[in-house]
Amino acid sequence: MAGVSHIVVDWGTSSFRLWALDRAGAVLAERRSPQGLAASGAEGFETVLESHLAALALPESVPVMMCGMVGSRAGWVEAAYVATPAGLDGLTEKAAHVPSARRLIRILPGIAQRGAAGADVMRGEETQLLPLIRDGFKGLACLPGTHSKWVRVEGGEVSGFATFMTGELFHLLRSASILVPAVEGAAMVDPASDAFAQGVKDGLAAPEMLGNQLFRLRAAWLLEGEGPQAALARLSGLLLGTELAGAARFGGRGPVALIASGPAAALYQVALALAGVADITTHDAEECVRAGLHAAAVTAFRLERTCA
Amino acid sequence: MAGVSHIVVDWGTSSFRLWALDRAGAVLAERRSPQGLAASGAEGFETVLESHLAALALPESVPVMMCGMVGSRAGWVEAAYVATPAGLDGLTEKAAHVPSARRLIRILPGIAQRGAAGADVMRGEETQLLPLIRDGFKGLACLPGTHSKWVRVEGGEVSGFATFMTGELFHLLRSASILVPAVEGAAMVDPASDAFAQGVKDGLAAPEMLGNQLFRLRAAWLLEGEGPQAALARLSGLLLGTELAGAARFGGRGPVALIASGPAAALYQVALALAGVADITTHDAEECVRAGLHAAAVTAFRLERTCA
Numbered sequence: 001m002a003g004v005s006h007i008v009v010d011w012g013t014s015s016f017r018l019w020a021l022d023r024a025g026a027v028l029a030e031r032r033s034p035q036g037l038a039a040s041g042a043e044g045f046e047t048v049l050e051s052h053l054a055a056l057a058l059p060e061s062v063p064v065m066m067c068g069m070v071g072s073r074a075g076w077v078e079a080a081y082v083a084t085p086a087g088l089d090g091l092t093e094k095a096a097h098v099p100s101a102r103r104l105i106r107i108l109p110g111i112a113q114r115g116a117a118g119a120d121v122m123r124g125e126e127t128q129l130l131p132l133i134r135d136g137f138k139g140l141a142c143l144p145g146t147h148s149k150w151v152r153v154e155g156g157e158v159s160g161f162a163t164f165m166t167g168e169l170f171h172l173l174r175s176a177s178i179l180v181p182a183v184e185g186a187a188m189v190d191p192a193s194d195a196f197a198q199g200v201k202d203g204l205a206a207p208e209m210l211g212n213q214l215f216r217l218r219a220a221w222l223l224e225g226e227g228p229q230a231a232l233a234r235l236s237g238l239l240l241g242t243e244l245a246g247a248a249r250f251g252g253r254g255p256v257a258l259i260a261s262g263p264a265a266a267l268y269q270v271a272l273a274l275a276g277v278a279d280i281t282t283h284d285a286e287e288c289v290r291a292g293l294h295a296a297a298v299t300a301f302r303l304e305r306t307c308a
Numbered sequence: 309m310a311g312v313s314h315i316v317v318d319w320g321t322s323s324f325r326l327w328a329l330d331r332a333g334a335v336l337a338e339r340r341s342p343q344g345l346a347a348s349g350a351e352g353f354e355t356v357l358e359s360h361l362a363a364l365a366l367p368e369s370v371p372v373m374m375c376g377m378v379g380s381r382a383g384w385v386e387a388a389y390v391a392t393p394a395g396l397d398g399l400t401e402k403a404a405h406v407p408s409a410r411r412l413i414r415i416l417p418g419i420a421q422r423g424a425a426g427a428d429v430m431r432g433e434e435t436q437l438l439p440l441i442r443d444g445f446k447g448l449a450c451l452p453g454t455h456s457k458w459v460r461v462e463g464g465e466v467s468g469f470a471t472f473m474t475g476e477l478f479h480l481l482r483s484a485s486i487l488v489p490a491v492e493g494a495a496m497v498d499p500a501s502d503a504f505a506q507g508v509k510d511g512l513a514a515p516e517m518l519g520n521q522l523f524r525l526r527a528a529w530l531l532e533g534e535g536p537q538a539a540l541a542r543l544s545g546l547l548l549g550t551e552l553a554g555a556a557r558f559g560g561r562g563p564v565a566l567i568a569s570g571p572a573a574a575l576y577q578v579a580l581a582l583a584g585v586a587d588i589t590t591h592d593a594e595e596c597v598r599a600g601l602h603a604a605a606v607t608a609f610r611l612e613r614t615c616a
Contacts, residue, residue: 081531112531118520119527147486147523163527164519165486172480178455178473208515208553211472212426215455219427219471223389223420245516 001056004028006063006301008293009049010286011070012124013037017286018052020062025294029056037069045076046100063104065297067127067289071096071107081112081121085157088130092299108296117160125149128259128285129158130292139255142247142272143285144264146171150247153257162250164243170236173214179235182221186232191266195230199237200244200271207245213238240271248275261285309364312336314371314609316601317357318594319378320432321345325594326360328370333602337364345377353384354408371412373605375435375597379404379415389420389429393465396438400607416604425468433457436567436593437466438600447563450555450580451593452572454479458555461565470558472551478544481522487543490529494540499574503538507545508552508579515553521546548575552583562587569593 005023009016014036020029031052040048049064071079079096091108098105110123125143132141133156143149146167152160174183189196202213217235220226256277258268261284272280313331317324322344328337339360348356357372379387387404399416406413418431433451440449441464451457454475460468482491497504510521525543528534564585566576569592580588 112527114531118524119531120520120524121527121530148519162517162520163523165522166519168485169519172484176480176484177476206554206557207518208550208557209470210515210518210554211456211474211477211547211551212428212470212554212558214473215471216426216428219420219429222429223422223427239519242516243519246514246518246520249514249516250520 001029001058004058004062006065006294006297007053007058008290008297009064009066009070010068010124010127010289010293011037011040011066011075012068016040016048016052018049019290019293020056020058021290021294021297025291025298027290031055037072037074040070041074045070049105050102060102063106063297063301065095065106065108065293065300067108067293067296068124071109072123075107077107079107079109081123082109084111084113084117084161085155085159086111086126087133087157088295088299090157091126091130092296095296095300104301106296106300108293111158111161113160118162120161120163122149122151122161122163124289125151126158127292127296128288129153130295131288132257132259132283133157134295137257139257139279140247140251141257141259142268143259144268148243150250152251162246164246166239166243170239173235174232179214179217179231182217182226183228183232183235186228188263189233189236189267190229191263191270193230193233195233196237196267196270197274199234199239200241200274201237202234203238203241203243204245204275205241207242210238210242236267237271240267241274244271244275255279255281258282259285259288309337309366312366312370314373314602314605315361315366316598316605317372317374317378318376318432318435318597318601319344319348319374319383320376324348324356324360326357327598327601328364328366329598329602329605333599333606335598339363345380345382348378349382353378357413358410368410371414371605371609373403373414373416373601373608375416375601375604376432379417380431383415385415387415387417389431390417392419392421392425392469393463393467394419394434395441395465396603396607399434399438400604403604403608412609414604414608416601419466419469421468426470428469428471430457430459430469430471432597433459434466435600435604436596437461438603439596440565440567440591441465442603445565447565447587448555448558449565449567450576451567452576456551458558470554472554474547474551478547481543482540487522487525487539490525490534491536491540491543494536496571497541497544497575498537499571499578501538501541503541504545504575504578505582507542507547508549508582509545510542511546511549511551512553512583513549515550518546518550544575545579548579549582552579556583564588566590567593567596
């Protein structure tokens with residue numbers, strides 16, 4: 001394949017996504033698979049990576065920039081967390097060098113926060129933030145997920161952040177709690193539904209009542225026969241509303257860059273509007289991680305080639 | 309066995325407790341077993357009950373008053389919820405009649421709250437409250453558990469209540485979440501530990517940050533090597549502190565009757581003190597349920613015998 005300048009890979013717990021990019025960051029080819037950490041660890045990380053590169057008939061000289069859980073302790077090579085504040089240069093400089101006889105392979109580190117602001121970590125999201133940082137964004141970035149991140153970006157750096165277990169709580173409650181019979185059989189949450197909006201409002205208005213609001217979902221099922229679709233939407237809304245109440249404390253109601261993909265984007269857009277956040281820009285999470293990896297690759301490999 | 313006036317039974321999801329009482333409510337004999345709803349449903353509720361009565365050599369004329377999940381839809385006979393406000397007389401009048409050729413058997417109903425106050429239900433706890441109601445208590449009762457109850461008692465009635473899923477969240481988070489490695493191997497939570505107190509304070513100060521505070525437990529394990537004992541105590545404290553922040557909204561900081569047994573009593577005493585609740589009286593949950601069942605039995609069976 002001609003014109004490929006570098007390879008970028010987002011390698012997470014449950015998925016592997018690879019793109020072959022030209023010098024300007026345009027996508028020439030891509031590979032996707034469910035070969036996340038658990039699957040790849042057994043097969044061997046290098047074997048998995050090289051099989052995808054071979055399928056694209058890429059020469060050995062092409063360098064690879066990666067991010068995500070592949071750089072965790074349980075990954076290929078640990079890329080130790082960089083401390084806040086952290087920007088593009090700091091992350092790129094601290095990229096872990098993966099031993100390979102075939103090519104340059106680097107893994108971007110995550111970011112750790114310590115001290116009075118509270119211990120917190122991210123790994124993978126820092127790369128999604130790089131395009132915002134490059135473009136001079138100043139404000140809060142919101143990255144929904146199993147562990148949603150709220151990140152303060154200013155002066156070309158991540159200055160602080162807070163992770164909320166919202167997605168994981170949603171999963172636990174819908175699948176393993178006393179709420180199961182109330183939500184069983186529900187399809188995806190409709191962001192336009194009244195039930196979702198009501199949940200968001202209740203969560204925003206009284207986040208300290210979350211434990212009670214959750215139980216009321218069961219009581220509404222028992223006493224009023226509330227259906228699973230409405231119950232699941234209220235559950236989702238309650239958890240998002242509570243998260244937004246916390247995020248307001250963390251960073252006010254200024255401009256928010258929402259970095260999301262799939263159903264989360266629409267849910268958070270509705271919830272943020274209900275929280276009174278007027279200035280929202282939405283960015284596709286996959287485009288962001290690819291652009292972030294590209295920026296890191298350009299910075300790192302140009303530097304390394306110049307020095308060599 | 310001589311002198312037995314009536315039998316009282318607390319029959320829950322996972323346990324069966326029976327006491328033979330004299331006219332004044334003194335315990336003449338007791339039976340305990342893990343024959344909760346699941347186990348008993350298969351064997352047959354009447355078979356289980358009669359086997360315990362036979363073991364005590366009790367005549368068939370002795371009547372039985374029961375409470376708990378045995379009166380739920382999945383129980384022996386459903387004792388439909390009584391609406392708030394509800395007191396001793398209302399609960400006793402609505403006790404479900406269990407068909408039995410051998411003896412009078414009644415099951416006390418639970419209490420349901422509907423309308424603007426929010427849908428909520430209790431079943432079993434209402435019986436624990438009867439001694440407080442009898443003694444003219446006015447204030448909030450707190451009944452810790454898998455689903456903790458905060459109950460407003462006034463004028464000889466339960467006027468309203470709120471259930472918090474605190475215990476269930478604790479169980480889910482410690483056993484099935486990303487926090488498992490941080491708390492694995494911890495023994496019971498020490499109510500006197502700094503970590504527990506810190507969790508309570510954090511939960512009280514910023515209940516809207518619960519989802520974030522939970523993730524920080526993982527971050528503290530990753531970054532600072534916090535041990536499982538401290539992490540579990542902080543987790544417990546966070547959830548209790550958040551519940552108390554909600555309970556303050558529900559009912560202020562007036563007199564609180566804590567109805568608890570086992571480790572929960574000490575944990576809630578510490579947490580309530582940290583929340584600034586000065587007027588706390590502690591009651592043993594088992595003594596309360598037995599005394600409540602006795603009061604209901606005296607009311608119900610005297611009435612029925614008089615009418616017969």
